[in-house]
Amino acid sequence: RKEVEQDPGPFNVPEGATVAFNCTYSNSASQSFFWYRQDCRKEPKLLMSVYSSGNEDGRFTAQLNRASQYISLLIRDSKLSDSATYLCVVNKGSSNTGKLIFGQGTTLQVKP
Amino acid sequence: DGGITQSPKYLFRKEGQNVTLSCEQNLNHDAMYWYRQDPGQGLRLIYYSQIVNDFQKGDIAEGYSVSREKKESFPLTVTSAQKNPTAFYLCASRHPGNTGELFFGEGSRLTVL
Numbered sequence: 001r002k003e004v005e006q007d008p009g010p011f012n013v014p015e016g017a018t019v020a021f022n023c024t025y026s027n028s029a030s031q032s033f034f035w036y037r038q039d040c041r042k043e044p045k046l047l048m049s050v051y052s053s054g055n056e057d058g059r060f061t062a063q064l065n066r067a068s069q070y071i072s073l074l075i076r077d078s079k080l081s082d083s084a085t086y087l088c089v090v091n092k093g094s095s096n097t098g099k100l101i102f103g104q105g106t107t108l109q110v111k112p
Numbered sequence: 113d114g115g116i117t118q119s120p121k122y123l124f125r126k127e128g129q130n131v132t133l134s135c136e137q138n139l140n141h142d143a144m145y146w147y148r149q150d151p152g153q154g155l156r157l158i159y160y161s162q163i164v165n166d167f168q169k170g171d172i173a174e175g176y177s178v179s180r181e182k183k184e185s186f187p188l189t190v191t192s193a194q195k196n197p198t199a200f201y202l203c204a205s206r207h208p209g210n211t212g213e214l215f216f217g218e219g220s221r222l223t224v225l
Contacts, residue, residue, distance in 0.1 A: 008152075034213070043202055043216035044155070087154060089214075099170065100145070100206075100214060104154035 001026055004090050006103035014111055017078045021106045023088030024070045032091035033064055035073045037084045038105065044087055047073075078110045114139045118203050118217035125190075125197070125224050133188045133220045135203035143206035144186040145214070148172060148199045155202060161186055190222065198224045 006023045013019050025033075033050035048055065050062040050071050061074040071090075075082055088103035116137045125131045137144065143162045147155035147170075157170030161180040175194025180186055190197045200221050204214040 004154075006154075036214075041200075043219050044214075045216070046213050049213070099157060099160065101157070102147070102155040104152075 002103075003027065003092065003101045004088055004103040006088050006106045008104055008106060010107040010109050012109045012111060013078055015078055015080060017110075018074065018076045019078060019108060020075075021073045021086055021088075021108075022070055023072070023090075023103050024068075025088075025090045025101075026069070027090070027092055028066075028069060030090045030092065032100075033062075033071050034089040034100075035060075035062055035071075036087040036089055036102075038087055039084050047086070075108075078108075080110050080112065083108055083110045116203060116205055116215055116217040118201075118220050120220060121218065123220060123222045125222065127224055128192045130189055130191050131197075131222065133190070133201055133203070133222070135186045135188065135217060136184055137186075137205045137215075138184060139205055139207075139215060140183070141205035141215070142183070142208060144180070145204045145206065146170075146176075146178065146186070146188045147202045147204065149202060149219075150199050158188065158201075197222055 003026050035047040036044040037047045038044040050064050054063045059076045063072045085105040085107045087105045092099040119134045145160040146158040149155050156172050158176050159178040161167035177189045202219045203217045207213040
């Protein structure tokens with residue numbers, strides 16, 4: 001089993017749609033979780049951290065389910081500019097330092 | 113402006129040659145990382161360093177070497193022992209504290225001819 005797993009997609013949705021991505025992780029001791037966005041042939045950039053109580057940033061909502069060991073990202077009212085690959089990132093182990101493990105990414109294509 | 117600078121952006125190499133990718137940061141971060149990304153894939157960790165003069169192997173360290181003689185610099189050497197070196201290489205440094213956010217350079221795209 002991979003340490004961090006995502007559905008690679010692609011997810012093709014119309015503008016205005018709501019779309020959700022899930023990501024599962026294998027290390028129950030992990031404490032830090034993130035969603036990154038990567039545009040084609042560019043470096044990843046932090047979209048949002050994922051907090052235990054869940055958190056929202058505009059149209060984006062991140063949730064953590066420790067019992068089932070998954071995190072999710074919900075995008076409401078999709079825009080064309082949301083088209084990108086979304087990477088789930090998990091800190092390996094309980095320390096806030098050390099290895100950050102990336103999922104393979106989920107590709108989102110928002111169509112007019 | 114603070115950030116991470118990788119060079120070169122594009123690099124072509126003949127088989128059997130070693131090549132060194134530069135990564136410099138002025139963010140005063142202790143931790144630095146090298147990742148490799150292949151088309152349609154996520155990032156795989158090559159090496160990371162949590163402090164000067166110390167580094168650890170990641171998941172795919174074979175055929176690579178690093179040094180961390182200065183806080184600001186974490187160069188990666190792709191040796192001739194690396195069987196499939198053509199890839200997109202990303203260097204990052206990590207924000208200390210609770211968030212642990214990674215800051216990436218723009219990447220170096222290596223092609224072996």
